[in-house]
Amino acid sequence: MGKIRVFRCKICRDPYIGEEPPSRCPFCGALGCYFIPAEEWNPSEYIFEMSDISKANLNAALELELSNTAFYLCAMNAAKTNGDEYGYAKFKALKKVENEHANAILKFLKINQPQLKPVPCSKNFEKNTQEGWDREDRAIKAYAKFAKEAPEIQLRQFFESLVEIETDHLELHAENLKK
Ligand SMILES: [Fe+2]
Ligand SMILES: [Fe+2]
Known part of the structure; x- marks a missing residue:
């Protein structure tokens, strides 16, 4: 050891x-x-002057992360209701990670976490997995753009890392959608 x-x-x-x-x-x-x-x-x-473009992009990223957190929370509860332990575990893990992303963004913006607005979801695992895939795909595209636009090396790295993480999630959903 x-x-x-x-x-x-x-x-x-x-x-x-x-x-x-x-x-x-x-x-x-x-x-x-x-x-x-x-x-x-x-x-x-982590102490640096932040450009207006990065501030705007972090706020947009925060919206995405909070919405995805609320969506995965709904999907997690739906799976629990169905007695689907795998779905419960998967959506719970995703909810926790997306909430962590929101928290990381809040640290850059130096603001407190706003209240989570509920987001509806399906009762069905496949449908929620498909919506999860769509949400991750949107996030990846947005973060790739934000990374390119960020003048600050810290935020370029942050958004690039989010692209990698959400790509993991996208692949997980894709794996679950294979019949
Ligand atoms: Fe995320
Ligand atoms: Fe981390």
Whole structure:
């Protein structure tokens, strides 16, 4: 066994205890390459003057993340009602990750989490999986654009990482839609 250490995710900024960084952040889903030893953490990297375009794009991203969090919460409850343990686990994990993305955005915007507005969903796993795919696809396209537009290296990295994470989700949905 290796030595137990503390790492931190550069995307959601949360700490993680383990021998090695995980392949995906258990909180925000970022790839393991975004983890650094906690001793090397430099908080000044997160203090910077933010451009108007990035502020606007972060606000748009926040809307997407809150809506997706509320959608996956609905899908999670629908699966629970159906006694579908796999669907429950999948949508719960997605809800947690999207909520973490909203939180990470709030840290950049330095505002508190607004109330989650309920979003409707289907009672059916396949339909919710299809809508999840559509939502992830929209998010990926928006974040790829936001990454290109960001003058700040921190936000370019942040949006690029979100593209990778939402692509994981897209692939998961696609896998579930294969008959
Ligand atoms: Fe993370
Ligand atoms: Fe997300």
